[in-house]
Amino acid sequence: MVVGGDAAGMSAASQARRLKGPDELEIVAFERGRFTSYSACGIPYWVAGDVTERDRLVARTPEEHRARGIDVRLRSEVVGLDLDGGRVRVRDLESGAESWTGYDRLVLATGARPLRPALPGIDAPGVHGVQTLDDGQALIDALDAAGGRRAVVVGAGYIGVEMAEALLRRGYEVTVLDRGEQPMSTLDPDMGRLVREAMDGLGITTVSGAEVTEVLTGADGRVRAVAAGGEEYPADVVVLGIGVEPETTLAREAGLPTGAYGGLLTDLAMRVRGRDEVWAGGDCVEVLDLVSGRERYIPLGTHANKHGQVIGANAAGGYGTFPGVVGTAVSKVCSLEIARTGLRERDAREVGLRYVTVTAGSTSRAGYYPGAEPMTVKMIAERRTGRLLGTQIVGREGAGKRVDIAAVALTAGMSVDQVAALDLGYAPPFSPVWDPVQVAARKAAAAVREAG
């Protein structure tokens, strides 16, 4: 039995079905919404117009899952967990009827819920979240209908900057309000500053250190402005992109263990700690950060898919593990690419690591090759050992996915000297003779030696 019909839950169901046929294993999946296996990460591009149809964001429909022998039940919300009794209480959201259903093995894939501060006016018409396809549709409908031209985005993380681009491209004047020192707090502030400068250059107004206090409404009850730090920012539409938290209310009520971020804690096989017959994955769990050795909360579709595959294999009697993450993420605002992996400076300090940092400028291609774009790579390495701890990249085309080099090196525990010696793909249209990541690694290796 699977609770939650998006990436983790349905990947688990699909993988289990691959290993065991319908005569060997019955699979039921409850989903409270109307969709399965959709790409929430694609919503900003749908709003922007890059993706023209909602259904293109659905990787596999309920019908397709059913055709594969998975009993998907939509608009069915699990409202109670009886772990000792091996049953869940399900509410049919259409009829309101509730009933208990038994399971032998349970997969919790309840996802995340968007943070929504309890501010005056937060529920006013014109204030939108962007977590579900229904959210996306509501926003698009509002944008299509609205005469307004001013948008305020609250939050300057991945969703915030992606939505800023989407709204900009729809012709809005966009202001991004963020309480951090710089946009993209998943980067160190010095790299976040590069993002802010680029956003400024695109015509997006970014206001840092802006704590939103109220959503102001007009006589018609609709949003008219957002108040933050004593200022009022006029808005015809407001998009909330202030992050999510794990949806684990039921699981916690049932006594399942959660961590510092409120996510479920699992073992390497994605089994909820202390429970042999319950697995959990996706945005409702915490993941082991292989660099710091700590659990972190990193809700991302790519992890959810991997979790699902591992859970499905294990729940169907096969074997798989999810070893952990290094915290890789990539995003873009228009042509600006932003990527990070591993620890930021503050993360390193938090776990007691001493480190050096370097920042190196380079280009995406050989300097003489057309389209060579500037790129800034920041690298953090442990003092003494020279072990790579983290990498952040801001640049144009060709910058973002270079973070994978550092991500693999981090996973392997390489030193910056080892990174500098890597045999990476070189040809003038693809890279300078030293890849930008290696330019930074050489500089970091020198800094490690100097720091002693």
Place this chain on the structure above:
Amino acid sequence: MVVGGDAAGMSAASQARRLKGPDELEIVAFERGRFTSYSACGIPYWVAGDVTERDRLVARTPEEHRARGIDVRLRSEVVGLDLDGGRVRVRDLESGAESWTGYDRLVLATGARPLRPALPGIDAPGVHGVQTLDDGQALIDALDAAGGRRAVVVGAGYIGVEMAEALLRRGYEVTVLDRGEQPMSTLDPDMGRLVREAMDGLGITTVSGAEVTEVLTGADGRVRAVAAGGEEYPADVVVLGIGVEPETTLAREAGLPTGAYGGLLTDLAMRVRGRDEVWAGGDCVEVLDLVSGRERYIPLGTHANKHGQVIGANAAGGYGTFPGVVGTAVSKVCSLEIARTGLRERDAREVGLRYVTVTAGSTSRAGYYPGAEPMTVKMIAERRTGRLLGTQIVGREGAGKRVDIAAVALTAGMSVDQVAALDLGYAPPFSPVWDPVQVAARKAAAAVREAG
């Protein structure tokens, strides 16, 4: 004393100068040509018109090196090595005068010479190599002057396919003659076939299994056709791209050790084996392949630069090593990107490895994101252990540099299961939720389990 003024030699000189000032260390570099530190890999793009000026391919001129305290002597060919006497015999190519000069430490960076089969007509006007800047200039001058429109490229390796693109873009009808089964013999034939199909689609004629027997000339003595396999291929211009071999004649005469490919053999510090005061790097040495444990000959600018840095550090009393390569290379023909790292099937067999192979299709971005391009990834993994042995990628934009993921994983000795679990950068504009390399890795992991 440095013999050879290109990437390896001048990187060594520059690195040594960084560590030791002119009052501590005298550095002399002999170069038989007229340029230093130029990008031979950039020549096809200069011919194509992407790079408009020859001088843009020169990373650092003789004058710039001299300003840094390196005594660069151009048109000075080293014609004799007296290792026991610690001296080299230098010919001034302008005056023809020869003299002996002493050294304390010697760096051999003599590079490679193009293969040029002893065929009738091979030296006829209209037949061009593309190794040096003078070669490039001669070809460009010939193309600018010629009324002809038919070009034959001999060889379908990196240089061959890059020159095919360059000539195509200059308006030539291009025929590529190659004696291999498929173009790009650095790939397995099944992946080479994808390259040939793409070249066909671009309007480049590729003839495989074509052993060139003669260059035919007209009454004016200029090339008029190339004969191969009993056929005649009309040509107004012929470009030779059949590879290079290490230029080690002098070194071998002096008794220095060379390997199976004729390249000098060094230790990890790039010191020529058996000689404490002689280093060698760049296209005149063989390199350790970390995957097979064998020496290979892989002349590439990126290795030459790394060699130079290591040599310069060691020769100036510092420390550095070049651990080896995994055989990464990337190239393109128009919009087709071609990349490889690690072992091909034949390489694996040659060293006694048993393996499985898989080929997986995927896309460069999320399938619903505009510009998602198809990509084919072939992966080779060791039986039993599942260790990654090699990866080959053919696709469009976004395909080539993905090979770096596999290159780092190979260096770290990862299994395909570990590759499939990597935390790589994901967002719809950058990657499907499973990176194409991981799609192949998952399939390879399944194949390893199945093969037992």
